[in-house]
Amino acid sequence: MNKAARTLIFQSRSLAKARSSFLSGWTLSIVFIALVIAAPILLVLASLFLPNSEIWQHLSSTVLPRYIQNSGWLVLGVGSLSLLIGVSSAWLVSMCSFPGKRFFEWALFLPMAIPAYILAYTYTDFLQFSGPVQSFLRTMLHLPRGYWFPEIRSLGGAILLLSLALYPYIYLLARAAFLEQSSTMLEASQCLRCNPWTSFFRVSLPLIRPAIAAGVALVLMETLSDFGTVDYFGIQTFTTGIYRTWFGLGERLAAVQLSAWLLVFVLVLLALERVSRNQINQSSKERFRKLLIYPLRSWRAALALITCSLPIVLGFLLPAYLLLHMALRNSRRSFNPEFWAFARNSLTMASITAVLAIGIALLLAYGERIRPNWLNKLATRIASMGYAVPGSVIAVSILISFGRLDNQIDGFSERVFGVSTGLLLSGTMVGLIFAYLVRFLTAAFNTLEAGLKSITNSMDEAARSLGKHSLGRLITIHIPLLRTSLLSAAIFVFVDTMKELPATLIVRPFNLDTLAIRVYRLASDERLVEASGGALAIVVVGLLPVILLSLAISRSRARKL
Amino acid sequence: MNKMVLSFLLVLLSVASAQNVVNLYSARHYDSDLELYALFTKETGIEVNLIEGDADELIERIKSEGSNSPADVFITTDAGRLWRAEQAGILASVDSDILKAAIPENLRHPEGKWFGLSKRARVIVYNKDYVDASELSTYEDLASEKWKGRICIRSSSNIYNQSLLASIIEADGAAAAEAWAQGLVDNLARAPQGGDTDQITAVAVGECDLAVVNHYYYARMLADAGPEDDDDPVDENAKEVAEQVKLFFPNQADRGTHVNISGAAVIETAPHKDNALKLLEFLVSPEAQAIFADQNFEYPVVSGVASSEVIQTFGDFKADELNVAVLGENNPEAVRIMDRVGWR
Numbered sequence: 001m002n003k004a005a006r007t008l009i010f011q012s013r014s015l016a017k018a019r020s021s022f023l024s025g026w027t028l029s030i031v032f033i034a035l036v037i038a039a040p041i042l043l044v045l046a047s048l049f050l051p052n053s054e055i056w057q058h059l060s061s062t063v064l065p066r067y068i069q070n071s072g073w074l075v076l077g078v079g080s081l082s083l084l085i086g087v088s089s090a091w092l093v094s095m096c097s098f099p100g101k102r103f104f105e106w107a108l109f110l111p112m113a114i115p116a117y118i119l120a121y122t123y124t125d126f127l128q129f130s131g132p133v134q135s136f137l138r139t140m141l142h143l144p145r146g147y148w149f150p151e152i153r154s155l156g157g158a159i160l161l162l163s164l165a166l167y168p169y170i171y172l173l174a175r176a177a178f179l180e181q182s183s184t185m186l187e188a189s190q191c192l193r194c195n196p197w198t199s200f201f202r203v204s205l206p207l208i209r210p211a212i213a214a215g216v217a218l219v220l221m222e223t224l225s226d227f228g229t230v231d232y233f234g235i236q237t238f239t240t241g242i243y244r245t246w247f248g249l250g251e252r253l254a255a256v257q258l259s260a261w262l263l264v265f266v267l268v269l270l271a272l273e274r275v276s277r278n279q280i281n282q283s284s285k286e287r288f289r290k291l292l293i294y295p296l297r298s299w300r301a302a303l304a305l306i307t308c309s310l311p312i313v314l315g316f317l318l319p320a321y322l323l324l325h326m327a328l329r330n331s332r333r334s335f336n337p338e339f340w341a342f343a344r345n346s347l348t349m350a351s352i353t354a355v356l357a358i359g360i361a362l363l364l365a366y367g368e369r370i371r372p373n374w375l376n377k378l379a380t381r382i383a384s385m386g387y388a389v390p391g392s393v394i395a396v397s398i399l400i401s402f403g404r405l406d407n408q409i410d411g412f413s414e415r416v417f418g419v420s421t422g423l424l425l426s427g428t429m430v431g432l433i434f435a436y437l438v439r440f441l442t443a444a445f446n447t448l449e450a451g452l453k454s455i456t457n458s459m460d461e462a463a464r465s466l467g468k469h470s471l472g473r474l475i476t477i478h479i480p481l482l483r484t485s486l487l488s489a490a491i492f493v494f495v496d497t498m499k500e501l502p503a504t505l506i507v508r509p510f511n512l513d514t515l516a517i518r519v520y521r522l523a524s525d526e527r528l529v530e531a532s533g534g535a536l537a538i539v540v541v542g543l544l545p546v547i548l549l550s551l552a553i554s555r556s557r558a559r560k561l
Numbered sequence: 562m563n564k565m566v567l568s569f570l571l572v573l574l575s576v577a578s579a580q581n582v583v584n585l586y587s588a589r590h591y592d593s594d595l596e597l598y599a600l601f602t603k604e605t606g607i608e609v610n611l612i613e614g615d616a617d618e619l620i621e622r623i624k625s626e627g628s629n630s631p632a633d634v635f636i637t638t639d640a641g642r643l644w645r646a647e648q649a650g651i652l653a654s655v656d657s658d659i660l661k662a663a664i665p666e667n668l669r670h671p672e673g674k675w676f677g678l679s680k681r682a683r684v685i686v687y688n689k690d691y692v693d694a695s696e697l698s699t700y701e702d703l704a705s706e707k708w709k710g711r712i713c714i715r716s717s718s719n720i721y722n723q724s725l726l727a728s729i730i731e732a733d734g735a736a737a738a739e740a741w742a743q744g745l746v747d748n749l750a751r752a753p754q755g756g757d758t759d760q761i762t763a764v765a766v767g768e769c770d771l772a773v774v775n776h777y778y779y780a781r782m783l784a785d786a787g788p789e790d791d792d793d794p795v796d797e798n799a800k801e802v803a804e805q806v807k808l809f810f811p812n813q814a815d816r817g818t819h820v821n822i823s824g825a826a827v828i829e830t831a832p833h834k835d836n837a838l839k840l841l842e843f844l845v846s847p848e849a850q851a852i853f854a855d856q857n858f859e860y861p862v863v864s865g866v867a868s869s870e871v872i873q874t875f876g877d878f879k880a881d882e883l884n885v886a887v888l889g890e891n892n893p894e895a896v897r898i899m900d901r902v903g904w905r
Contacts, residue, residue, distance in 0.1 A: 130763070246617065247617045400625045403627055406626075506615070506621075
């Protein structure tokens, strides 16, 4: 056999190998699932190829620069502040010992249960000119008319409130990562006479970077798609701009194109992060060893106490107290039997979505791990973009996809069988849960992907050498190791679904009301006092799983040690 | 398994073809509306299925559902939205003598594509300590120098402001309207924020001297019974706040105060057109109109139905008789002007 022939055989073999990797069951099912989930997102992206209307000229010469500037500051501010709160509190509760640490471990999740827009309503009521704080100061200090007081309804206020509502994403993922980090590495750094600060910055932080990045990505996407808070504060961001272009100017296409640009921006951001992350070597990890803990005393302990309690007080206790106060003062107007029906709807939808989301996300993340080709990566990347698109845009995109599909099926069945099927998906529970999945798959996927990254490949290889096939490895090796990440992912999706509004409003079947819808009805009618009962219920109902799951997380950690 | 699929399909089909119902897509979010629908069901035996959402989203939903849409009736606040639904081609022409007789001509579509159900006036509220009623005259006057740093108004993203500017475009022309909007923005006491209730509160506590708001927010605050238990005297209730503030109807000497509507329409593809028409006719009946008036403090469109007691204390006023369809037509122009003058 000559050299050329050998090369040819070699090439055809490697080609066949590559093809089989594309045609494998995993790749096919990933691409299929991803395509279904991504259909509404692709519909948004496709708008970029449609011709621009002249409205773009008006936008870019008037409001667009302001939208971009405000959104930029918001992303920068919320990103840094929530990173600061999330990582510092996670480090303290997982690496140090100080009084109250056990309590803080789970209490730091609490602010997650209050949606940012409800924080915005309560804080405005509390801090505005006519609110209790300023009224009290005025009477006590006899302030002259026109005195200065920090304005909560401002860019700074929005940054603060969004950070308080969103930092738990970073906290939860960073804490899990700190707990799972290698203790050998830390011990080594201590031998090299690093103090806790240096170990933190030079060893821990780089090690947990994938987890932090996943958390920050979630926070930033939520920030970009937030409408309620910034709209109430009168801050013109990219998202309020999208709504204004659509509802005010009546230019739906231009609005969808704006959303598509937002998506492109997020895609680029994520890609940049990935490129920079790939330069860091994955280290092997000694997982099952007790972490060394820094004991904190006197002023250090006090500082730790303050750092951990501030976000809980500001992000949960104070607003929850204010809501409770409002709701109790008007108990007859805020609580009624309908409540339980709303709460049941909310709980049911959120549970179903959480289970489905972690199932699908696990399949996608694991598939990407064992068949890491570009097709898989692209498909999963696009399928998990729904988080960054403003809710209404993605919701309407889903409506349009369903409408087309339903009417195609109806037309086909009418032609072939002479039977009209009507609308099969539009306005059904199935449709609504699909909408939730499109919106929130990211939250589950990012979490599980980061979790999988911390399981070394040598585990897979060892299992494979013992003859386990890919699905068996997933069940016997990865799922048990991923328990913490699976629970975190479930919490994220559950709480997000509880709070979800735009898709629920517009995609839901007749007469299906949830707590979030109840709050929205009253709040949009400026009846904040009546809305407080519903808002409180969202918080309470959202708390139950948060507490249960966080207990489960600490238990699973305890078992591991 | 097959049985399950079959029964699932049957459930779907039965929902689609249930007989005595009317499917309502509503962009009004008031609890008193639920009472209206319950009353309708009691009188006619027709069940009301309800979805609430934002008007433009509901329009998109009806469009995407196409000829299979279950939607029978579309209800929304603001004439601009009704105009947009009509432009989207989803509304049916309805010929009903009852509706024609009950609703004044400028508050319904000439071909019966939509009908006004209730009126809301965009008024000026002012702090009686800082403003004298004799200083107030028209919307146009709010752009004059004397109001510098004294006005509160909510964001221009709000459709009520967009419709107000649309009516000024119609009355004074686009160029004058733009100059007016610029003058108004220059006179603001603070950057636009919050809703109409927040503007009224800001006027009451003296953060600004006057504000432009929809009348029923003020009426609702005046009617507020206050907290149920009064052991907490520190908190002011809405009524005390509102009593610091007085109401003024602008433009009484010329075209009249800007008035918008809540309205309803029958959908072109409605599967239950008869029931849809029955619902519309019910909504202009005296008892339904009384609920609009008494519970939500709107002005009834039907003459002879009394306004609520609180509203009656405002006195009669001259309303702008512009056909409200114009508000929709001028809406995009209004938003462009707002963008140009930097009205947040």
